[in-house]
Amino acid sequence: MAIVPRSSLTKLLPAAWSGxxxxxxALLVVQPTTAVxxxxxxxxTLAMLMMDDDPEQRGVFAVGxxxxxxxxxxxxxxxxxxxxxxxxxxxxxxxxxFLGALLGATLYYGVPMLVRYLAKVEEERENxxxxxxxxxxxxxxxxxxxSVQLDFxxxxxxx
Amino acid sequence: xxxxxxxxxATVGAVEAGLRAALGGRESVTLGERIKIHPTxxxxxxxxxxxxxxxxxxxxxxxxxxxxxxxxxxxxPRVGACAQLRTYEHAGVVKLLEAGPVTxxxxxxxxxxxxxxxxxxxxxxxxxxxxxxxARLLARMFVIPAAQVLTEYNRRGVAHRxxxxxxxxWYDYGKTRLTLGPATVGPAGxxxxxxxxxxxxxxxxxxxxxxxxxxxxxxxLGVTVLALLRxxxxxxxxxxxxxxxxxxxxxxxxxxxxxxxxPTEMYDLLRGLLCDDPNERWSLATLAKWAEGSRPQLPRFTxxxxxxxxxxxxxxxxxxxxxxxxxxxxxxxxxxxILRTGLLRDWARRALPDDIASRKLDTMSxxxxxxxxxxxxxxxxxxxxxxxxxxxxxxxGYAFRPDGIAAALGRAFTAxxxxxxxxxxxxxxxxxxEWADAQKAANxxxxxxxxxxxxxxxxxxxxxxxxxxxxxxxxLYELDPRMPCLSPLSVDGWVETxxxxxxxxxxxLEDQDGANRGFDRHVPAFLAARVxxxxxxxxxxxxxxxxxxxxxxxxxxxxxxxxxxLVGSLPNLARECAGLVRPTLERYQRIAxxxxxxxxxxxxxxxxxxRELVRLVDDKVGLEADQRGxxxxxxxxxxxxxxxxxxxxxxxxxxxxxxYRGRESAALAAGSLALALFFVVLALHxx
Numbered sequence: 092m093a094i095v096p097r098s099s100l101t102k103l104l105p106a107a108w109s110g111x112x113x114x115x116x117a118l119l120v121v122q123p124t125t126a127v128x129x130x131x132x133x134x135x136t137l138a139m140l141m142m143d144d145d146p147e148q149r150g151v152f153a154v155g156x157x158x159x160x161x162x163x164x165x166x167x168x169x170x171x172x173x174x175x176x177x178x179x180x181x182x183x184x185x186x187x188x189f190l191g192a193l194l195g196a197t198l199y200y201g202v203p204m205l206v207r208y209l210a211k212v213e214e215e216r217e218n219x220x221x222x223x224x225x226x227x228x229x230x231x232x233x234x235x236x237x238s239v240q241l242d243f244x245x246x247x248x249x250x
Numbered sequence: 251x252x253x254x255x256x257x258x259x260a261t262v263g264a265v266e267a268g269l270r271a272a273l274g275g276r277e278s279v280t281l282g283e284r285i286k287i288h289p290t291x292x293x294x295x296x297x298x299x300x301x302x303x304x305x306x307x308x309x310x311x312x313x314x315x316x317x318x319x320x321x322x323x324x325x326x327p328r329v330g331a332c333a334q335l336r337t338y339e340h341a342g343v344v345k346l347l348e349a350g351p352v353t354x355x356x357x358x359x360x361x362x363x364x365x366x367x368x369x370x371x372x373x374x375x376x377x378x379x380x381x382x383x384x385a386r387l388l389a390r391m392f393v394i395p396a397a398q399v400l401t402e403y404n405r406r407g408v409a410h411r412x413x414x415x416x417x418x419x420w421y422d423y424g425k426t427r428l429t430l431g432p433a434t435v436g437p438a439g440x441x442x443x444x445x446x447x448x449x450x451x452x453x454x455x456x457x458x459x460x461x462x463x464x465x466x467x468x469x470x471l472g473v474t475v476l477a478l479l480r481x482x483x484x485x486x487x488x489x490x491x492x493x494x495x496x497x498x499x500x501x502x503x504x505x506x507x508x509x510x511x512x513p514t515e516m517y518d519l520l521r522g523l524l525c526d527d528p529n530e531r532w533s534l535a536t537l538a539k540w541a542e543g544s545r546p547q548l549p550r551f552t553x554x555x556x557x558x559x560x561x562x563x564x565x566x567x568x569x570x571x572x573x574x575x576x577x578x579x580x581x582x583x584x585x586x587x588i589l590r591t592g593l594l595r596d597w598a599r600r601a602l603p604d605d606i607a608s609r610k611l612d613t614m615s616x617x618x619x620x621x622x623x624x625x626x627x628x629x630x631x632x633x634x635x636x637x638x639x640x641x642x643x644x645x646x647g648y649a650f651r652p653d654g655i656a657a658a659l660g661r662a663f664t665a666x667x668x669x670x671x672x673x674x675x676x677x678x679x680x681x682x683x684e685w686a687d688a689q690k691a692a693n694x695x696x697x698x699x700x701x702x703x704x705x706x707x708x709x710x711x712x713x714x715x716x717x718x719x720x721x722x723x724x725x726l727y728e729l730d731p732r733m734p735c736l737s738p739l740s741v742d743g744w745v746e747t748x749x750x751x752x753x754x755x756x757x758x759l760e761d762q763d764g765a766n767r768g769f770d771r772h773v774p775a776f777l778a779a780r781v782x783x784x785x786x787x788x789x790x791x792x793x794x795x796x797x798x799x800x801x802x803x804x805x806x807x808x809x810x811x812x813x814x815x816l817v818g819s820l821p822n823l824a825r826e827c828a829g830l831v832r833p834t835l836e837r838y839q840r841i842a843x844x845x846x847x848x849x850x851x852x853x854x855x856x857x858x859x860x861r862e863l864v865r866l867v868d869d870k871v872g873l874e875a876d877q878r879g880x881x882x883x884x885x886x887x888x889x890x891x892x893x894x895x896x897x898x899x900x901x902x903x904x905x906x907x908x909x910y911r912g913r914e915s916a917a918l919a920a921g922s923l924a925l926a927l928f929f930v931v932l933a934l935h936x937x
């Protein structure tokens with residue numbers, strides 16, 4: 092899976108939001124109850140839109156994608172399936188989008204924490220290795236190996 | 251006389267008892283592999299002020315009686331002559347069987363020369379009388395063999411210089427032949443009384459007679475023949491000074507023969523040998539012709555020209571240049587005073603038959619002349635040289651010939667240190683070179699060896715250079731390649747090679763205290779002469795404020811000598827040099843390498859192995875490897891330090907990166923999952 096370059100993703104955002112708005116308006120005209128359901132089911136995404144400080148709005152993308160994925164089966168059922176089914180009043184139809192949003196938010200906030208933790212462990216291991224290597228060098232060559240020879244040849248440059 | 255004899259016997263008895271105690275049960279000391287010397291059995295007939303004499307035996311000649319002449323302390327025998335004569339065997343001279351240093355019962359090393367014992371005591375001691383010998387018999391038994399011996403000696407580059415009536419012995423108990431006694435016991439001519447010497451030699455100090463020539467030996471032979479013909483020493487009742495005065499006044503022939511009328515067969519020989527003019531005196535070739543029966547031409551007798559009027563000096567009226575030179579040489583201060591007044595120069599112009607001396611005295615008195623510059627000693631020496639060109643150098647009351655300056659220096663260093671300033675002044679003023687020129691002018695036929703001339707030219711440099719290893723000590727060892735080292739630290743040893751010197755230095759270090767390290771001037775001078783040691787190494791050896799590089803050079807020199815001469819353990823020297831390993835250790839950085847070097851150095855010091863110490867100090871490959879490794883380690887340590895110092899910044903950066911990548915990953919994962927769910931739902935719906 093190719094990673095979309097940051098600049099490209101940022102460029103695509105206005106078009107995506109415009110497209111989504113157009114689809115929503117069209118749905119509002121054709122299936123008003125479904126549009127209302129989608130609005131209510133997409134509240135976590137809207138909340139994330141307001142909270143996310145990421146310029147590329149990857150939080151919105153993560154929460155929104157799974158939020159929409161949770162709502163989409165009910166939208167499809169109401170639009171092209173059994174017209175008698177109205178998700179607006181079905182409690183179950185809200186559970187899945189909200190769970191999807193929750194999963195997206197968990198991913199969005201959890202994965203960086205995990206990566207940062209792993210990086211920290213790796214860094215501490217590297218620092219420990221360097222410290223031990225320095226100790227070994229001192230034991231092999233004596234304390235002089237740690238001495239820093241200052242170069243005063245260009246002392247005029249020192250201020 | 252009887253009392254004296256008893257006293258001498260008692261003294262000898264006491265000495266022998268002491269030696270027996272020192273030998274501790276052993277009866278002899280050994281020289282080489284075959285000679286045994288018996289220190290308790292003295293041979294008084296062969297003893298002299300230069301050497302004691304002891305019975306000896308040669309295991310390869312059990313039937314031959316031998317006598318060992320052991321040089322007394324402070325006496326320096328002719329070691330070089332020993333080497334030349336050891337293989338020579340002739341009935342006309344006692345055979346030298348072996349020579350070399352021996353360890354005497356008192357622990358000191360002394361130089362011993364072992365000769366075949368002649369049959370009987372010296373033939374004619376001074377003051378004694380024997381039956382006058384028959385001329386024909388004497389020619390056959392003594393003169394002809396002696397002439398053959400001197401010819402062979404000359405071929406070997408040695409003069410006997412000890413021919414006198416009390417150094418002639420019966421060769422056999424049947425008294426069929428006479429033989430010359432030992433020649434090598436002391437410096438050439440040191441024991442020769444004035445009566446047996448040419449005038450040129452008789453006016454020298456006994457240790458300053460030079461190397462000697464066949465001409466000197468032939469004159470001595472003439473005196474000895476005269477004494478044996480008469481049955482007594484000539485002029486036996488006069489002192490050396492009186493003999494010299496009489497010979498200068500009358501000529502040696504008239505003075506020595508006096509009223510004695512020699513046999514016809516010997517007349518030519520004696521006249522030919524006892525000629526004062528070295529250019530007229532019979533040579534070895536002339537003597538050989540005489541021995542073959544021909545009658546060589548007799549020399550022309552000319553007395554040195556006398557002055558038209560005498561010169562008054564120190565209350566004496568003197569008539570020849572030589573007389574004045576002798577008197578001035580013995581009284582240098584009044585002589586200098588008179589020279590500065592110009593009285594002598596005026597007298598020489600007025601009274602001497604030729605103007606050679608006066609012209610030389612003229613050139614000496616100029617304001618910028620070397621004589622005016624060099625001081626009183628050289629001034630008097632130059633004046634004496636002008637008046638008596640074939641005489642010795644006369645400086646500060648001493649009279650010595652520069653061609654034997656090594657023996658004079660040896661004497662000066664061992665027994666007469668007051669002579670040193672005189673020799674030093676002579677060399678510094680270049681008098682030895684002027685003397686050599688004077689000899690050449692006086693005797694144009696006389697040969698000078700190239701080696702001697704080269705050495706003469708270098709003498710001034712050796713004496714004057716203000717560096718370690720120079721000075722009179724260097725002159726001594728350069729001029730005589732067999733001269734033992736006279737350093738006080740080898741006072742009990744006989745040190746002839748650099749290899750012999752190392753154990754002596756080692757022993758001396760054991761005795762010296764820490765604050766008084768370093769050696770006298772003899773040690774560096776000896777090494778400079780014998781092994782051409784460089785000045786840096788000698789400076790290091792001299793101790794004092796020598797820098798590390800000089801001390802390392804000294805260690806390298808000593809190690810090389812230890813290896814070359816296969817010298818055994820030198821623990822004290824190694825301990826002394828241990829300090830030199832410390833800077834080397836400090837140059838190394840790797841702790842394990844340092845420890846290894848320290849361990850090896852300690853082992854080398856315990857084993858007294860200087861070569862191993864040098865190997866440790868000079869291991870450039872190891873040092874370079876260590877320095878390369880240290881450089882790499884420093885770089886690695888610095889890089890690690892830099893990384894550690896930036897760890898916090900790196901951590902912040904990595905956290906930022908983690909958040910960015912994590913969020914991106916989360917978005918992609920969520921997107922992918924949503925897409926997958928969409929397709930699942932789509933598929934279920936369509937299905």
